[in-house]
Amino acid sequence: MKQISGAIFLALLCVFPLFAGDFYINLASQILIAAIFAMSLNLLVGYGGLTSLGHASFLGFAAYASAWFTTQMGLGVGTAAVASIVATMVMAGLFGMIALRATGLGFLMITLALSQVLWGLAYRWVAVTNGDNGMSGLARPAPFGISLDSGANYYWFTLVVFVVAYWLMAIFVSSAFGSALRGTRDQARRMSALGHEVWMIRWITFIYAGFWGAVSGLLYVYYTKYIHPSSLSITASAEGLLSVIAGGSGTLGGPLVGSALLIILKNYASAYVERWNMLLGFVFLFIVLVLPEGIVPGLKRIFSRRQGGQS
């Protein structure tokens, strides 16, 4: 039943550009990119119990790295993509070594401080990042000679990456390593008594989350063909975290639902009100106070209650 509905949903996603307008195709691309970003954050928040408020570091760093490699170093888009992902993972390794000295609120504060350092760097180090003007004139890749310049082609490209990301992350969390990760979330001390290297498990997860964060950053910079320091801001990190929590942290589908909600809200609300940040703040309050478990677990609970009471 679950497989069938999943397959139908995927088929709908595949044929979606055939009957939707450009606006909706682009909206869907944005949602998929945001969903990969939120899913990677969810590995830390939902499965590792490590709430990061600096996940935009990975997205922004990879995007800046790709822009810098292609415009300043003259690399091809594909080579630059590999180099950016490797660079981001190295950075994630370093950040992880610092941030994972702490857990809980300390981890949150350190990740926030680290990402603000990158944000400040993007603003001030004008020689490399072009400061507040951002870097523009970036190109999309053309895998196997297929141009991705049309909205629909880019959507399909993003969809392929999204499906691979979803699939690999599902394998990751259901693997023995994923169980160990959940163990470190729930009972870190017992896991360490059982002989698991708690720190190492968290560090590897941090780097893996950094990898998918970098992938979403590349998709983002290809989509917008432009990168600005605001992609590294606390607002960007907070939007990702809100997507995870609104959709349901620790579920595979939650971040997709949360990202869809947030991107749609952002696009429609900004047509009527100028004040996106204020609205985002109120959404935060609403989710935390009214729907703390998130939409997907909430629906699951309602659904399973209808089917016969067991939860």
Added chain:
Amino acid sequence: MQFWIIQGLNSLALGGLLFLLASGFSLIFGLMRIANLTHGAFFMLGAYLGANAIRSIDGVNLWAAAAGTGLVVAAAGGLLERLVLRQLSTNPLGQVLVTLGMSFIIADACLMIWGGDPIPVPTPADLRKPLLMFGFAFPTYRVVVVGCAIVAAIALYGLLERTRIGAMIRAGVDDMDMARAIGIPVSALFTAVFCLGAGIAGAGGVLGGPIMSAYPGLDADMLPLALIVVILGGVGSLLGAFVGSFIIGFIYTFGIALLPDLAYVILFLPMIVVIAFRPQGLFGRIGA
């Protein structure tokens, strides 16, 4: 020589302002285990309210504005604690997210009300003349800001270490359940400490006004500095906040002056060293 002395004084002034921000953050974290991410927004709100009061109300000088604004921001902090954070007392993550949401709301409200242009706060007329000492000219106002921070530090120290309320707060920081069990009104203390922290931040925003003026993004500039101060000095430690503030004040000011592109990266370094060798911070007793 003049360069070093002036930058040194700028560092001290920034350190003083950081202390006004970080001490409240650290106290709130130490007692309530809340990482209050609204704190930067309180600082900015203070700067805007103070700038507005001085410019639009006749006869209000900087000191009156700082005191009044401190009270207003303290009341806002008290409302936030009583009405919202209290609902989430078992959910520390929810509390952080709510304070983050509130910081977005406050920052955007400031942008909506006061617009995108920086609003300068005039330096009090009697402090505009440079102070001449040992043959050097010092900007008087910065010396006064450092003095204010030191006075605030001494007052906070006296409050925490020499009064009955301070003893209750320290008891709450060390062992909240036991403090409750022997009849200390921890719940009222929470509100009081939150008001106090917010009020100091708000007043600090006004005092910082003549140096940095009120502008959108002030909160995002100041909050990470305060976080680094607290990570460096240790959460819940007043001495840690004091020492950390001046260390960061120096590093940031000299970083901006000597290596403007990389000032933010240099901030990193003391944080990395401290986290690597003393994760609880220089003067911290509790883990973050």
